[in-house]
Amino acid sequence: MHTTPIGKFIAGIPKAELHLHIEGSFEPELMFEIAKRNNIKIKYKNIEEVKNAYRFNNLQEFLDIYYAGANVLIKEQDFYDLTYAYLTKVNEQNLIHTEIFFDPQTHTDRGVEFSTVIEGIQRALEDGRTKLGISSKLIMSFLRHLDEAAAFVTLEQSLPYKEWITAVGLDSSELGHPPSKFQRVFEKAQEHGFLTVAHAGEEGPAEYIWEALNLLNIARIDHGNRCLEDEALVEELVKRQMALTLCPLSNLELKVIQEMHHHPLNTMIDKGLLVTINSDDPAYFGGYMNENYYGIAKALDLSKEQIYQLAKNSFNASFLDEETKKEMIAKVDEYYWKHG
Ligand code: HPA
Numbered sequence: 001m002h003t004t005p006i007g008k009f010i011a012g013i014p015k016a017e018l019h020l021h022i023e024g025s026f027e028p029e030l031m032f033e034i035a036k037r038n039n040i041k042i043k044y045k046n047i048e049e050v051k052n053a054y055r056f057n058n059l060q061e062f063l064d065i066y067y068a069g070a071n072v073l074i075k076e077q078d079f080y081d082l083t084y085a086y087l088t089k090v091n092e093q094n095l096i097h098t099e100i101f102f103d104p105q106t107h108t109d110r111g112v113e114f115s116t117v118i119e120g121i122q123r124a125l126e127d128g129r130t131k132l133g134i135s136s137k138l139i140m141s142f143l144r145h146l147d148e149a150a151a152f153v154t155l156e157q158s159l160p161y162k163e164w165i166t167a168v169g170l171d172s173s174e175l176g177h178p179p180s181k182f183q184r185v186f187e188k189a190q191e192h193g194f195l196t197v198a199h200a201g202e203e204g205p206a207e208y209i210w211e212a213l214n215l216l217n218i219a220r221i222d223h224g225n226r227c228l229e230d231e232a233l234v235e236e237l238v239k240r241q242m243a244l245t246l247c248p249l250s251n252l253e254l255k256v257i258q259e260m261h262h263h264p265l266n267t268m269i270d271k272g273l274l275v276t277i278n279s280d281d282p283a284y285f286g287g288y289m290n291e292n293y294y295g296i297a298k299a300l301d302l303s304k305e306q307i308y309q310l311a312k313n314s315f316n317a318s319f320l321d322e323e324t325k326k327e328m329i330a331k332v333d334e335y336y337w338k339h340g
């Protein structure tokens with residue numbers, strides 16, 4: 001795919017990622033290395049066995065394996081290595097900005113300090129800025145299968161690190177855990193100055209997207225695929241130019257879609273929705289940003305102009321200030337003039 005004209009175009013275009021779980025970028029090779037130095041046993045004998053286990057029928061089957069993988073992360077250096085490995089990888093893919101989710105409760109519930117997690121991630125993001133030239137923002141996600149009280153504790157723990165965190169989000173098992181469950185936590189988070197986002201409409205119904213909009217006051221929807229089941233909702237999202245962070249390979253691997261050519265991207269674009277392409281959990285779903293762009297471009301026969309538009313959307317939908325957005329979009333324009 002890298003060798004086709006569209007593949008080369010995708011590989012080179014400057015782009016931003018807006019939906020990436022740092023724990024989902026944990027490659028098996030690094031998992032084994034960190035497990036070894038922390039003296040932790042993993043239940044797989046080798047990397048091949050791990051990869052064979054990565055077959056999912058739904059979100060929950062994935063989450064069970066994703067949380068198990070995160071168990072080996074103990075020390076600040078582990079969180080640094082995890083984050084820096086992701087940045088190194090996407091730097092090769094011409095990513096110039098990324099907005100990263102982290103799930104503190106996945107770690108604090110195992111006795112790892114909040115400070116250990118965020119200090120390791122933040123140190124890697126700073127090195128990413130100075131050594132690789134990648135700009136970044138951090139989004140703290142609450143695990144929605146846990147209760148409101150636990151989310152409040154996490155919010156409290158995050159306050160000393162407020163300057164490092166741009167937004168709060170909501171992830172994990174969607175069905176049965178509607179956004180309304182976290183309305184009060186999100187209100188409090190906004191009082192502290194955090195922006196808000198939420199996973200909604202990945203497996204859950206369109207109603208959850210309404211709740212995320214109206215009760216959580218979100219600035220962006222993560223996934224949002226099922227908005228198409230509700231015409232009035234689509235109209236509202238178009239009117240607000242509310243961005244959707246789509247994740248094509250994730251949708252395929254978690255059976256949100258059965259085939260890549262069933263992906264609703266084109267329908268969404270035709271309706272005027274602001275859509276972006278992202279990787280979600282690249283170590284588990286078979287690809288980082290470029291592989292997601294290739295996968296969908298191939299299945300839906302996207303043109304260079306459409307790829308160019310998606311790359312621009314990724315900056316427009318980001319939490320960068322307007323000035324920086326302009327500077328980065330100018331780079332995308334320049335690339336399109338040269339290679340479009
Ligand atoms: N959905 C919900 N929770 C998640 C995901 C996802 O795609 N990835 C990691 N946590």
Ligand code: ZN
Pocket residue numbers: 019021171199222280
């Ligand atoms: Zn996600």
